[in-house]
Amino acid sequence: MQAVRVAQLLTVGEFSRLTHLTVKALRHYHEAGVLEPASVDPSTGYRYYTAEQVDLAQLVRRLREVRMPVAGVRQVVSTADPLARESMIAAHLDVLRQELTATAAAVGSLRALLAGGATDELTFRQAGEQQCLMIDGHVDQDSLTAWCAMAYPLLYAVAGRWGLAPSGPSGALYAFEWFQVGGQVTAFLPVAAPGAGQRGWRADGGQVRWGALPAQRLAVAVHAGPCGDLDRTYGALGRQVLGRGIGAPGPVRELYLVTSADTDDPDQLRTEVCWPVTGPPS
Template sequence: MQAVRVAELLTVGEFARLTHLTVKALRHYHDVGVLEPAWIDPSTSYRYYTAEQVEPAQLVRRLREVRMPVDGVRRVVSAADPAARDAMIAAHLDVLRQELTATAAAVGSLRALLTGSSAGELTFRQAGEEQCLMIDGDVDQDSLTPWCAMAYPLLYEVAGRWGLTPAGPAGALYAFEWFQAGGPVTAFLPVAAPPDGERVARPDGGGVRWGVLPAQALAVAVHAGPCRDLDQTYGVLGRQVLERGVGASGPVRELYLVTSADTDDPARLRTEVCWPVTPSSLSL
């Protein structure tokens, strides 16, 4: 390289001062192919950079500060198309936002656990038989949220298409075994059903079927807040049922009194947890 060009180059120390990247970091980014020096003196192995490399180096530092993997940083820095580069950065920022949202929810959940349960007072009631539209699924805990996001809009859509009026809040049935390893779940929507002849004649709608929610004695507690904290209400309710020795067979019911379709405030969400109990417990 000509002497005049060498004089225009920045030493690694000068470049470090301009970019706030340490000499050690610059050596690492060179080794992994993220930020190559403009020239390496073959006799001394000293590395030199150009002023035009300052901005890419500053970008590298910021991408690493937001935890972009080295492979991703390499792709961003080497992208010839600015639009493609910006799209890769935007995709990583979206991942970060999702992680921050999940972390904030986990922090809120932990605080709620430390400050006490969000379960309401335990009550007993006799639920009557109800005609419902139902959807059955074989669902584990990890896939429950997307399954519900499919099931409940479909229940309301089919009810509207068939001219059926919802007669109560939507809910779900969970067998006790579901909490161990997942399995059958039934989403339901109580409706004011038409006469039997009309009902039989109506076609199926995307897996939606007619069903009957049987009469059942229930111990009930209202959970305030997001469903991710339902375990607190289950713990309070189930413990009291077990301590009183009034538990009965049959699935647990959840009734979604206030959902995310009704409010943007997670603190206003309300879910009724209904534990099957013996009829004699209604007199307690």
């Protein structure tokens, strides 16, 4: 009779040497249901593994090295379908790449802040009234990017549908209070169309409305680069406005001169920050 081959059991120490996972890590992964021993001695509690578990342990180690949460690792290793497993790993790597991109941008922003440099000269503008398509939303800072990704394509789509040619760059209005607690933001797109008879006009289920930016005197600074650095331009502009005692009630306007729709290079982005002021500059 041919003997049945029994898989050789490895002690925790032996398995640790083969996988470079510490005894503490192996205990943690056992308790978390990520990497369970092949056998546990009921009298001593000693854990034993098999050589066939080495590849799985090495996968667990690498997934944790790329900061996959333990719950995600457990889902990956418990999935028998190789394609589904690869899809879950790829999704995590995509998130990781986005985080790395954001970290690189933050590092660049910090270096630029530490390097200092000259602040763009403050200019003043008497803006005339502008007819616009507008979208209002109650938005906080965390959800602003997603809201803008919805609002601006919709504004341009409605303008195209109604034959309204843009007459200037798109922008947004932010009440001073928004920077403290969030609140209403108004995205706008100036259009070349008469305002007569348009009062109360709305489109797309009421999301898009007709409105006008009032004539207003503005202090203006141009921000070059990603929006994550806008606070520097706000700080430089606001200090000058408040220091001269010429600040007027909000909202602040932002005008998007060069957007991500125009360039893939974040350093080429251009945003005008327009602070309302009263009277001539001192």
